[in-house]
Each structure stands twice: as structure tokens, then as C-alpha cells.
Amino acid sequence: MESTAPKTPDLTSAERPRTTAHGDRTRRQILRRAVDIASAQGLEGLTIGSLAKELGMSKSGLFAHFGSKEELQLAVVDEAAVIFAENVVEPAFEAPEGVARLYALMDHWVGYVDESVFPGGCFWSKVESEFSARSGVVRDKIVELTSEYIKAMQADVENAKRRGELRDDADAAQLTFEFGAYVQGCNLASQLHGDRAAFGRARLGIRRRIEDAATDKGKKALAAYIKG
Amino acid sequence: MESTAPKTPDLTSAERPRTTAHGDRTRRQILRRAVDIASAQGLEGLTIGSLAKELGMSKSGLFAHFGSKEELQLAVVDEAAVIFAENVVEPAFEAPEGVARLYALMDHWVGYVDESVFPGGCFWSKVESEFSARSGVVRDKIVELTSEYIKAMQADVENAKRRGELRDDADAAQLTFEFGAYVQGCNLASQLHGDRAAFGRARLGIRRRIEDAATDKGKKALAAYIKG
DNA sequence: CCTACCGATCGGTAGG
DNA sequence: CCTACCGATCGGTAGG
Numbered sequence: 001m002e003s004t005a006p007k008t009p010d011l012t013s014a015e016r017p018r019t020t021a022h023g024d025r026t027r028r029q030i031l032r033r034a035v036d037i038a039s040a041q042g043l044e045g046l047t048i049g050s051l052a053k054e055l056g057m058s059k060s061g062l063f064a065h066f067g068s069k070e071e072l073q074l075a076v077v078d079e080a081a082v083i084f085a086e087n088v089v090e091p092a093f094e095a096p097e098g099v100a101r102l103y104a105l106m107d108h109w110v111g112y113v114d115e116s117v118f119p120g121g122c123f124w125s126k127v128e129s130e131f132s133a134r135s136g137v138v139r140d141k142i143v144e145l146t147s148e149y150i151k152a153m154q155a156d157v158e159n160a161k162r163r164g165e166l167r168d169d170a171d172a173a174q175l176t177f178e179f180g181a182y183v184q185g186c187n188l189a190s191q192l193h194g195d196r197a198a199f200g201r202a203r204l205g206i207r208r209r210i211e212d213a214a215t216d217k218g219k220k221a222l223a224a225y226i227k228g
Numbered sequence: 229m230e231s232t233a234p235k236t237p238d239l240t241s242a243e244r245p246r247t248t249a250h251g252d253r254t255r256r257q258i259l260r261r262a263v264d265i266a267s268a269q270g271l272e273g274l275t276i277g278s279l280a281k282e283l284g285m286s287k288s289g290l291f292a293h294f295g296s297k298e299e300l301q302l303a304v305v306d307e308a309a310v311i312f313a314e315n316v317v318e319p320a321f322e323a324p325e326g327v328a329r330l331y332a333l334m335d336h337w338v339g340y341v342d343e344s345v346f347p348g349g350c351f352w353s354k355v356e357s358e359f360s361a362r363s364g365v366v367r368d369k370i371v372e373l374t375s376e377y378i379k380a381m382q383a384d385v386e387n388a389k390r391r392g393e394l395r396d397d398a399d400a401a402q403l404t405f406e407f408g409a410y411v412q413g414c415n416l417a418s419q420l421h422g423d424r425a426a427f428g429r430a431r432l433g434i435r436r437r438i439e440d441a442a443t444d445k446g447k448k449a450l451a452a453y454i455k456g
Numbered sequence: 457c458c459t460a461c462c463g464a465t466c467g468g469t470a471g472g
Numbered sequence: 473c474c475t476a477c478c479g480a481t482c483g484g485t486a487g488g
């Protein structure tokens with residue numbers, strides 16, 4: 001039975017009416033706090049009751065903003081993507097194209113882990129591990145967004161090749177894999193072993209892999225960017 | 229009030245009476261299944277009720293083997309350490325000392341992730357991430373064991389240096405960091421993105437880092453081991 | 457090893 | 473946004 005004028009509006013969809021400035025501000029405050037908690041406790045450890053208590057509101061009051069725990073988790077992942085864009089992707093675009101921008105992207109990325117934008121370390125490392133053996137829309141969104149970040153790395157590597165700053169025989173997929181691994185590695189070493197030296201090791205590894213694959217033009221461009 | 233003859237024996241300690249062969253076998257069966265589940269769902273996602281149901285026993289019957297969820301988690305971590313020793317640490321000792329043994333250790337390590345000894349990928353990656361922002365004896369045990377694995381890597385690097393197979397200026401801590409990062413990287417790429425090519429990339433990265441740091445003697449020893 | 461419980465907490469709902 | 477609930481599940485206990 002289909003109805004052309006449904007009595008019950010779909011409160012779980014993104015089109016749910018939410019036009020007041022106050023409602024938007026409250027929702028944003030909830031999500032900022034939720035991303036912090038999820039970076040430490042995971043998206044399942046983030047419970048509606050404990051989040052509500054920390055924000056000084058009732059459980060059902062908070063719940064009404066999202067409609068389900070899954071919708072809350074999706075909103076938290078979206079919010080984390082905004083924070084990542086602001087702290088890593090966008091700042092890297094200020095560097096000149098080529099190896100400089102590639103290095104800038106990875107340098108900001110390590111910095112975002114290092115400076116602990118989130119109390120629990122890298123939000124993405126946490127939720128990737130948490131959802132790696134699950135299925136559903138939350139996992140799908142995590143996979144989609146982190147795939148974009150990997151593609152952004154690889155695009156910068158391939159752009160540097162096209163500009164003649166990395167050698168033609170440089171293996172873009174291999175470099176991308178190694179860069180991602182270094183970021184993961186320093187996040188875990190820091191969070192689990194308190195090893196702050198790992199950030200320097202990640203940066204050094206990234207720099208050496210770029211230098212090893214760079215042409216003379218690329219080496220000069222990278223040195224000029226790092227010095228400047 | 230101290231008693232020299234306490235009426236209630238400490239059932240949570242390791243000294244709890246457990247002498248029957250049957251009890252030991254049951255306990256081992258429970259733990260093997262539990263490690264599998266924890267590699268996918270984590271040590272919190274491993275609930276006593278669901279584990280009991282899967283093993284066809286009552287919740288309290290299973291519970292009696294451990295005394296608390298925390299003791300179960302500790303036993304699961306110990307069991308995972310036995311499996312890691314059998315699959316990675318011990319097989320590597322069959323390779324000759326030096327860069328060959330270093331490569332063998334890392335090759336078996338990647339193989340243990342690749343061949344999915346556990347259904348959820350690397351048990352250690354899962355629980356390291358899960359407990360990175362927690363405190364307590366379970367986290368402490370995870371940190372202790374994974375630190376041992378890192379030390380085993382670094383000991384092999386330093387041994388290869390002493391034998392003149394890696395150059396004197398090779399940075400042992402840097403190499404160790406990069407090897408660990410590659411293992412983490414291929415586990416996540418495989419589990420989250422289904423990227424089985426990542427195992428080859430991890431192995432290639434490990435081999436190139438060793439070759440880049442190797443002396444002529446070391447290059448020959450590595451080539452002989454990989455060919456043989 | 458079992459059945460039969462316990463209090464606490466989970467996500468979610470009713471009704472305002 | 474609230475109070476007051478719900479059934480399900482959690483770790484854990486009593487008593488055998």
C-alpha cells in the first residue's frame with residue numbers, strides 16, 4: 001500500500017526537517033564531542049546514554065537528533081571527514097603541485113596524528129579496525145572515505161610523475177602503500193607504546209621514499225619546499 | 229583480619245586447581261574459538277553468552293573456567309601469543325642468522341596475516357587498536373607482548389649489523405618501525421579494502437629496505453636465502 | 457558442568 | 473527537548 005500523503009515523515013533520512021539555527025548548533029556540538037569519544041572508544045563504545053550525560057541532556061533528547069544509533073554513527077563519520085579535510089587535505093593544497101604537494105599532504109597527515117586532533121589518536125585508524133570485520137552502511141561509508149584519502153595520495157604521486165619530479169619507473173601504488181603504512185605505524189606506536197619518536201620516523205620514511213624515487217628536478221623541488 | 233586457612237580459594241588466579249586432562253582440553257577448545265572471534269569482533273565483542281552458545285555449553289559453565297571476563301580476555305591474549313610463536317617466531321629461527329633470519333621473520337609475519345590464521349585478520353592489530361585508549365591488565369599484557377615482537381625484529385636487525393650484513397650506519401630503529409608499519413598496512417588493506425596485492429607490497433618494501441641497508445655480504449646472504 | 461536467577465545498561469519507544 | 477518506560481543482553485552469582 002502506497003500513500004501519496006504519508007502521515008509519518010521519515011525522520012531517519014537526511015531530509016528530515018532541521019531548519020532552526022539552534023538545532024543545527026546543538027547537533028554540531030553533539031557530533032564534535034562524539035567524534036572525540038569515538039576516536040578513543042570506537043563507534044560502538046560511543047553509547048547514546050553516556051554521550052547524553054556528558055552533554056548534560058537526556059538520552060531521548062539526544063536520540064531525537066538522529067533517530068537511530070546507526071544514523072548517529074554515520075553523522076559522526078561525516079563530521080570526522082570534515083575535520084580531516086580541514087586539517088590535512090585542504091592545507092596540502094597550499095603547497096605547489098608535484099612532490100612538494102605530495103610531501104605536504106603526508107606531512108599534514110602525520111601532523112594531524114601527532115598533534116592529537118582527537119584524544120584517542122587517528123579517528124580513521126580506530127574505526128577502520130573496529131569495522132574491518134563487519135558489514136553495513138557504516139562500514140561502507142568508512143571504506144568509501146578512507147579509499148578517497150588513499151586515492152588522493154596516489155593522485156599526488158602520479159601528478160609528480162607526470163611533472164617529471166618522480167622517475168617514470170616509480171611505482172605509484174607501492175609508494176602509496178608505504179606512505180599509508182607509515183601513518184598507521186606512527187599512530188599505533190604513539191597511542192599504544194607512547195613512542196613519540198615514531199612521528200619523526202614516519203616523516204623520515206616518507207621523505208626518503210620520495211627522494212629515492214625523485215628525479216633531479218624533483219629533489220630540488222622537495223628541498224626548496226622543506227627549507228622554505 | 230588475616231586467616232592462615234582461608235575458606236574461599238582464589239578461583240581467579242592461575243593457581244586455581246585444574247588438573248584433569250579433560251578440563252584442560254575443554255579450556256583449550258574454548259580459547260581457540262575465542263581467539264578467532266576476538267580477531268574479528270575484538271575482546272569486548274567477544275561475549276561470554278555468544279561464545280558459550282557457539283560451543284554448545286551454558287554461559288555459567290564456560291564462565292567457571294575463567295572466573296571473570298577479564299581473566300578470559302587475558303587467557304585469550306596468551307593463547308594468541310602461542311599461535312603467533314608457532315606461526316612466526318619459531319619458523320624464523322630455522323633460517324640462518326643475519327639478514328636471512330630477519331627476512332624470514334618478516335616473511336612469516338606477512339604470511340601469518342596473509343594466510344588468515346585468524347578469520348578477522350591479525351589478532352594483534354585488532355586488540356592493539358581496541359585497547360589503545362584503555363587501561364588495565366589486559367592492555368598491559370597486549371603492550372608487553374607486542375613490545376616483545378618489536379624487540380625481536382630490532383634484535384634481528386642489530387644482529388645482522390654485527391655480522392656485517394647490514395651497514396654500520398643502518399638505522400635499526402627506523403628499519404624496525406618501517407617493517408612493523410608494512411605488516412600493519414597489509415593487514416588493514418586486506419581486511420578493509422580486500423586488497424590482496426598489499427601483501428606483495430609489504431614483502432617488497434621489507435626486501436627493498438633490507439637491500440638498501442645491506443653490505444655486499446648481506447646482499448649475497450639475502451639472495452641465497454630467498455632463492456633457496 | 458547445569459538451571460535459574462540478579463542488577464546494570466544497551467538501543468529504542470510512547471506520549472507529551 | 474523531557475519523563476517514564478520497554479525487551480534484550482551484558483557480566484556475574486546462588487546453589488547444586
